Amino acid sequence: MSHVPVLLSEVLGVLSPKDGERCLDCTFGGGGHTRALLDASDCCVSAIDRDPDAEARAAPLKEEYGNRFDFSICRFSEIADKFAECRRFDVVLFDFGISSFQVDECDRGFSFSKDAPLDMRMSKSGASARDVVNSFAEGELADIIWTYGEEHASRKIAAAIVAARKEGTIETTVQLADIVRKSVGFGTTNKKYSKLDAATKTFQALRIFVNDELREISDALAQLPQILNDGARVAMISFHALEGRVVKNWAAANKPHFSPINKNVIKPSLAEIRKNPRSRSAVLRSFAYNDRGDVAVGGGA
Ligand SMILES: C[S@@+](CC[C@H](N)C(=O)[O-])C[C@H]1O[C@@H](n2cnc3c(N)ncnc32)[C@H](O)[C@@H]1O
Secondary structure, X not given: OXXXXXXXXXXXXXXXXXXXXXXXXXXXXXXXXXXXXXXXXXXXXXXXXXXOOHHHHHHHHHHHHHHHEEEEEOOHHHHHHHHOOOOOEEEEEEEOOOOHHHHHOHHHOOOOOOOOEOOOOOOOOOOOHHHHHHHOXXXXXXXXXXXXXXXXXXXXXXXXHHHHHOOOOXXXXXXXXXXXXXXXXXXXXXXXXXXOOOOHHHHHHHHHHHOOHHHHHHHHHHHHHHOEEEEEEEEEEEOOHHHHHHHHHHHHHOOOOEEEOOOOOEOOOHHHHHHOHHHOOOEEEEEEEOOOOOOOOOOOO
16 A cells, blocks of 8 residues: 655645755655655655554654654644744645545545445544434535535435434445435436546545544644745645635735745646546645745736
């Protein structure tokens, strides 16, 4: 099992770490981007991840790079608390979403391609997808599926979930996927997304809700000025429109301090998508930080 880092050369291109600079990788995952930053120059990298499983994957990098690298279990919405007092950064990276480790490990319950307990908690703590699906009111479930999945059949799906609960607790990913598929008819929920399994958007919605993913992003972005050096570069890789919207809104509201490095968003090449299909929806945005807020603003990323 491994995770192939997406848009690797493009990320290095916009972040361009220099000797002696400090970098923060907010989404360590399997450490692919962290390693590339460490190899690109004689910089230091602090990495965080909310998933306790990431710690074991960080250990070999500690061995290899010594005190140029440190790792902590931490949510990126806590970066100011963790670093503002002690450290400022020249480079910050966010590679949102989940890693291949999380998708591929059966017992994490992120994917319905294998039967697993309905969990979906990146931090392995707090309420799970199972708790949400089995205890929330029909209207609340419909709102979650609509808001975080942009699923047009959200009401139908929520009604089917609540009806299925009368037969017993919904315990597994495959059980839930079948309930969703049956509620909308087996194929897809929308012609525009004809390749999507009917359960995809409901699973995305539950994952985002369970991990409070959009608030995590907006809280972290709001804290950036507290941990950045003047001239710092920040890159964000998003994988769906909801993540992208949070970044775009933040960028629009913070123009004097953050100017786009790349005029347009950067997407993976066909060659990358062929090699790593999981990269297909990746979108890279990057910004340069100006402490005084007097940048000439350009670009539209
Ligand atoms: C797409 S993966 C990153 C992969 C990584 N760039 C690599 O090259 O291996 C996203 C990672 O971010 C972590 N993550 C997601 N939301 C987080 C948050 N709010 N705080 C900290 N880590 C988070 C996930 O647990 C996951 O390991």
